[in-house]
Amino acid sequence: xxxxxxxxxxxxxxxxxxxxxxxxSLVEDDAAEAPxxxxxxYAHTGRAHVIxxxxxxxxxxxxxxxxxxxxxxxxxxxVGVIAVDPTSPFSGGALLGDRVRMRDLAGDPGIFIRSMATxxxxxxxARATADVISVLDAAGFARxxxxxxxxxxxxxxxxxxxxxxxxVEAPGLGDEVQAIKAGVLEIADIFAVNKADxxxxxxxxxALQMMQGLAPATTxxxxxxxPPTPHARPQPGPQEDGSWLxxxxxxxxxxxxxxxxxxxxxxxxxxxxxATGGWARREATRAAAEIERILRxxxxxxxxxxxxxxxxxxxxxxxxxxxxxPYTAATRLLTYAP
Amino acid sequence: xxxxxxRVLIAKPGLDGHDRGAKVVARALRDAGMEVIYTGIRQTPExxxxxxxxxxxxxxxxxxxxxxxxxxxxxxxxxLRSQGMDDVVVLVGGIIPDEDVEPLKQLGVKGVxxxxxxxxxxxxxxxxxxxx
Numbered sequence: 001x002x003x004x005x006x007x008x009x010x011x012x013x014x015x016x017x018x019x020x021x022x023x024x025s026l027v028e029d030d031a032a033e034a035p036x037x038x039x040x041x042y043a044h045t046g047r048a049h050v051i052x053x054x055x056x057x058x059x060x061x062x063x064x065x066x067x068x069x070x071x072x073x074x075x076x077x078x079v080g081v082i083a084v085d086p087t088s089p090f091s092g093g094a095l096l097g098d099r100v101r102m103r104d105l106a107g108d109p110g111i112f113i114r115s116m117a118t119x120x121x122x123x124x125x126a127r128a129t130a131d132v133i134s135v136l137d138a139a140g141f142a143r144x145x146x147x148x149x150x151x152x153x154x155x156x157x158x159x160x161x162x163x164x165x166x167x168v169e170a171p172g173l174g175d176e177v178q179a180i181k182a183g184v185l186e187i188a189d190i191f192a193v194n195k196a197d198x199x200x201x202x203x204x205x206x207a208l209q210m211m212q213g214l215a216p217a218t219t220x221x222x223x224x225x226x227p228p229t230p231h232a233r234p235q236p237g238p239q240e241d242g243s244w245l246x247x248x249x250x251x252x253x254x255x256x257x258x259x260x261x262x263x264x265x266x267x268x269x270x271x272x273x274x275a276t277g278g279w280a281r282r283e284a285t286r287a288a289a290e291i292e293r294i295l296r297x298x299x300x301x302x303x304x305x306x307x308x309x310x311x312x313x314x315x316x317x318x319x320x321x322x323x324x325x326p327y328t329a330a331t332r333l334l335t336y337a338p
Numbered sequence: 339x340x341x342x343x344x345r346v347l348i349a350k351p352g353l354d355g356h357d358r359g360a361k362v363v364a365r366a367l368r369d370a371g372m373e374v375i376y377t378g379i380r381q382t383p384e385x386x387x388x389x390x391x392x393x394x395x396x397x398x399x400x401x402x403x404x405x406x407x408x409x410x411x412x413x414x415x416x417x418l419r420s421q422g423m424d425d426v427v428v429l430v431g432g433i434i435p436d437e438d439v440e441p442l443k444q445l446g447v448k449g450v451x452x453x454x455x456x457x458x459x460x461x462x463x464x465x466x467x468x469x470x
Contacts, residue, residue, distance in 0.1 A: 018421060021394040029342045092343075093368035099389060100378035106385040113392055117343070117373050 005033040009040050012139055020139050027131045044138035049270050052158035055168030057150025060194040062101035064253040065147050069105055071263040072143050080141035081113040084126055086149050124148040124155030130290050151184055159187035160289035163282050164269045166190045171200035188246045190265050196250035208248050238272045306336045344372045344468050346397040349386045350379045351410045360401035366457030387417040396468045402432040415446045427467045
């Protein structure tokens with residue numbers, strides 16, 4: 001490793017925030033020094049609790065991250081925040097605006113916020129988000145909050161990057177049918193129904209409970225949707241059979257209501273994972289996803305590097321002229337693989 | 339291998355709440371392929387420099403319409419220097435009287451852009467400054 005990279009790493013481990021910011025940039029830009037830096041700092045990782053915050057645009061993810069970070073600081077934990085926003089597919093530029101809602105966190109040396117653009121990734125995170133998590137972990141942050149882009153129904157990368165995934169819902173965004181759909185809702189370890197002071201919050205809670213198969217059957221759509229009777233449902237959290245029933249926590253992030261209760265659920269989930277061996281399984285999932293991604297990137301780069309000039313473009317043109325088909329073309333290109 | 343993106347922090351220090359200009363510039367820079375971190379209104383110089391450090395930006399763009407530029411700009415530049423961030427390009431946009439432009443540049447502000455500046459001009463200026 002170059003001496004500058006070595007010095008950066010030492011400074012990062014000693015708590016230098018400028019060095020931390022520089023290392024994140026090198027990792028994000030896939031700079032030449034990045035693989036060696038990440039290799040060297042990996043031994044210092046594995047201490048942080050990584051918490052994903054995901055949900056549709058406008059549910060209040062950034063405001064909730066702001067409030068959660070404050071709640072963690074009140075408990076004495078240091079907090080790293082990664083806020084991901086989309087890159088424009090046309091210009092390659094991005095407008096990263098999550099800091100607007102995180103101004104309360106300014107001036108606290110126990111907090112470090114980094115905005116990331118997706119740079120072409122489609123799973124709700126940026127390509128380098130997992131690596132940036134490692135960097136913040138090595139820098140000693142005890143809790144790492146990862147805010148995904150505003151997601152639809154299928155951006156579930158966060159589940160293989162975080163230990164605990166919080167799916168944020170808000171009243172009025174979808175009916176019960178939306179709640180049954182597969183994807184984002186299935187990755188929740190905890191649901192936060194944010195903006196709970198708005199009309200329809202109870203209906204949103206009910207819809208989530210229905211999805212969990214737990215709402216009382218008497219709730220017809222002509223009845224007022226009040227809170228369901230509690231005795232019919234098992235308590236959320238750890239179950240007797242060793243599974244985890246995702247709790248549904250109402251929050252009003254703007255005023256901080258319910259945020260400490262949410263933080264406590266997140267901590268209880270970590271304790272549950274540790275007690276049941278789930279933590280080790282999630283660590284394995286995270287490591288596998290990371291290795292897979294690196295392998296895919298490297299194989300792709302190696303293949304492209306091995307192709308004769310213009311070979312890819314000529315193949316594309318041949319497919320467009322219907323002289324060959326995409327499958328045959330791909331098989332032929334694979335013969336150039338190293 | 340991904341290309342290195344130009345990262346720009348757009349901030350509004352001081353107490354005026356008119357952020358339309360800042361948003362127009364932020365959008366133009368995004369459309370020019372840059373990553374723009376937008377921090378919103380009523381930022382203190384300390385908040386701006388902290389954000390610039392964490393985000394490791396190449397450029398800090400300050401939008402000031404309050405008339406307080408001769409107080410705010412020196413403070414931002416001083417704080418950047420105290421963090422060893424002398425290489426960050428500082429730009430100012432907004433209502434800046436002609437007679438203040440030269441003193442601001444003496445302080446280390448690289449570019450001053452008043453009303454009527456085309457966004458293309460700002461994009462070009464940033465590209466040249468960051469490349470050079």
